[in-house]
Amino acid sequence: MGNRAVGPLRKPRRLAVAVLAALGLIALAGAGVAAETDSPPITDAARLWPDIGSRLEQGMAAFKAKHYAEALAQLTPLAEQGNADAQTYLGWLYEEPLVTITATGETPAFVPDNAKARMWYEKAAAQGQAHALNNLGSLYFLGRGVPEDQARGITLFRQAAAKGDLQAQDNLTMIYYNGVGVAKDTQAALMWCERAATQGDPEALRFLAAQTLAGEDVPHDPTRAYILVLLSPSDDPDIAKMRAALEQQLPANIQQRAHELAAAWHPGQPLPTTDQTRGALHPL
Incomplete structure (x- = not known):
């Protein structure tokens, strides 16, 4: 539910x-x-x-x-x-x-x-x-x-x-991030969030994109945030705002490369990284 x-x-x-x-x-x-x-x-x-x-x-x-x-x-x-x-x-x-x-x-x-x-x-x-x-x-x-x-x-x-249950990974993300029932541990929260995002979980991708764009508990990285935004649900209004803001900041070649990486990615693979935007997309 x-x-x-x-x-x-x-x-x-x-x-x-x-x-x-x-x-x-x-x-x-x-x-x-x-x-x-x-x-x-x-x-x-x-x-x-x-x-x-x-x-x-x-x-x-x-x-x-x-x-x-x-x-x-x-x-x-x-x-x-x-x-x-x-x-x-x-x-x-x-x-x-x-x-x-x-x-x-x-x-x-x-x-x-x-x-x-x-x-x-x-x-x-x-x-x-x-x-x-x-x-x-x-x-x-x-x-x-x-x-x-x-x-x-x-x-x-x-x-x-x-065992890979997305709901449990999402629950642990917010439990550790907010310190509910445990000591607040943002690194543990982000670890579980990353695991869920790697499976393509929309909520985890959205949360990770927002954290990366804001530079909260992770390095501020607009390029990675943009990649995560592209992997997130396109009909989410917050994602749409982040995308519009990032497209005003990032050079066209970085945006194009991010689109290529997002299009080539499939759940279960490691999430694309900023470093990958610096080279040509390797043939699959």
Whole structure:
């Protein structure tokens, strides 16, 4: 989820693959769990999304379409069988405070329950599911369904971030930058921010660009800031302002070189550097 919850933290992101692929969760069977070989039962999800093959994907598609009862019916059996992705997604489903399953004249099929969310996150986290570690960390850090324990939350964020979870890396960036639950440590904040930016995370790129342009805790470097701006979401108004200001400052040849570097870059590669603007772009 993209909304901010308390202080620097965002509430956990919705997990994703197939129908929610933009958020990056890989839909694989959990550790030690065989992938399904039979066809899913004929349900509303199968009727509404006949091209979606696995029950996990059907559950996620149902959730995205706000068919919450169907999502619960699809995901719960997989989670009970040990599928870590289904467990993590089901944890998020229970945690979401705005989700309430209702039917006319009937008691809701389920209501959000942070204790159940924690249970499913713990099961997935025990299998090493990175986003489950992040979401469990959020529960502890914010005291939602468990006694508040910021130290434990930060430990879980670190475990998730070390596995590459973008949300955890973003959380640690702001935790260390603002000194929430830990001593303020801008170098640790920038380290986690750089890791997230290297994966192409828009928020990390935006934050790193602003810091580099302002020269806050990093050397003032308009050229690198411009490269980061070019890698950031173009529809962000703050990015647009930074870009316009930098294009008034930087020579045309530096701008052209920065555009070449930004166009050639792909998430997972080291971020382009100012030094690279001084030479011709090597053929890929």
